[in-house]
Amino acid sequence: MSEEVIAFIGGGNMARSLIGGLIADGQPAASLRIAEPDAERRESLVREFGVQAFEDNATAARGADAVMLAVKPQTLATAVRPLANQLREQQSVVISVAAGVRSADIGRWLGGEDVPVVRAMPNTPALVKTGATALYATPAVNEAQRNLAETLLRAVGMVVWLPDEAQMDAVTALSGSGPAYFFYTMEAMQAAAEAQGLSTETARLLTLETALGAARMALESSEDPATLRRRVSSPGGTTAAAIEALQAGDLAGLYQKALAAAAARAGEIGDDLGAH
Ligand SMILES: NC(=O)c1ccc[n+]([C@@H]2O[C@H](COP(=O)([O-])OP(=O)(O)OC[C@H]3O[C@@H](n4cnc5c(N)ncnc54)[C@H](OP(=O)(O)O)[C@@H]3O)[C@@H](O)[C@H]2O)c1
Structure with missing residues (x-):
């Protein structure tokens, strides 16, 4: 398992499944940080998995190698815009599981095309570790970041890479x-x-x-x-x-x-x- 620090923005169902899968695969709990506005959900994540949880997104994302965006698609822009400078300075790879949100829009909200963004389309069986996920990486994503994204999503099932983000609509329709x-x-x-x-x-x-x-x-x-x-x-x-x-x-x-x-x-x- 990777020693990289991974921050989750949003600690709901999808984040919980990914965290559970990663811990079961041997990812150290200390390397996982979660930002979640709901205090009860934060406490339950800390209790269950021994991870660190924060109310504030910027604090959770501080120093993270990968920032996993796991909020609802409609709240993604609001959640990521304030992190733009921080994520660029840290050179974190941004991995989004938000259905339908395109990598170019995430890049734009984060201040430019040079931000490495991986877009993931998992499906609900990820909640029982038998998900099927398609991934797409923007040109700014390097090999190590691709491997990290793949490792993270593989914690909840199988993973395939797409050469072209336009295929995400077909993937959404299929898996x-x-x-x-x-x-x-x-x-x-x-x-x-x-x-x-x-x-x-x-x-x-x-x-x-x-x-x-x-x-x-x-x-x-x-x-x-x-x-x-x-x-x-x-x-x-x-x-x-x-x-x-x-x-x-x-x-x-x-x-x-x-x-x-x-x-x-x-x-x-x-x-x-x-x-x-
Ligand atoms: N569930 C799946 O199987 C599945 C499959 C494919 C894709 N996805 C994608 O995964 C993403 C998350 O889905 P989910 O089912 O995990 O949703 P969810 O259970 O609603 O989780 C989202 C969490 O983010 C929190 N949140 C809201 N605004 C935030 C902010 N500004 N900063 C930080 N956290 C914030 C929410 O808290 P509040 O409830 O207090 O607002 C909630 O705990 C979605 O974009 C969805 O498209 C999910």
Whole structure:
């Protein structure tokens, strides 16, 4: 684990998950500093993880190698503007997990393009250490800072790098919003199983375990999901009958539309958040 000092601006759900993951991975508690306005939340972070917590953002960020921005997207500009001079002097890398906020806007709020900014798009399973995060680094980010950002986000799941920040809208549509698509599918499968006569509890458990098992098999297999699907769909069999019904309803076409709608909305939200 890194010996660098890491400051979190905002000590809410995402910060708590990252801190928990980092401590579990062996990051020394003394290297983690959190700024959080809520006294109760500060005390709970100190009690649970032994980290240092401050009411004031500038104090928490003092001397930090990395400053992790973990406030709501709407409050990011207000939170970071007062830190502009300090972060430039310290040459801290700024890592933002705020959904939709573009690195150029963060750079602008911090006083210029030369501020090293890493933008991260984690998803909610990060709260249970199975997140999927995409990262993008501005040209001002050096190799050591890239590695540090990657280490931090890997504490809550897997990480991929994007060569182009414009791809963040597609990532938001896929993995950012994606957990909800799977929840919706689980909801629909459970309801359909109940309609076939299973009890709510049995339908729920079998749905969730099937989702987990399918995801694990797909991750551990060298075959792609289409091959795995064909393998369990013998001609004239039960799975083939179900897949035919899904194809007749154009499930693949619906996903094309759903992701396009989400990506377009991500772009609009980015425009709104940057208009400060
Ligand atoms: N949760 C996820 O799984 C997830 C996934 C992807 C991205 N994200 C991103 O992660 C960021 C944080 O989300 P979250 O779920 O952790 O939100 P959260 O639980 O609301 O945490 C934000 C924390 O920041 C504090 N805060 C507000 N203004 C502040 C300021 N000016 N300076 C310092 N701290 C301030 C808030 O305190 P008060 O409540 O007292 O205002 C709150 O404790 C968001 O930008 C979100 O887009 C989260």
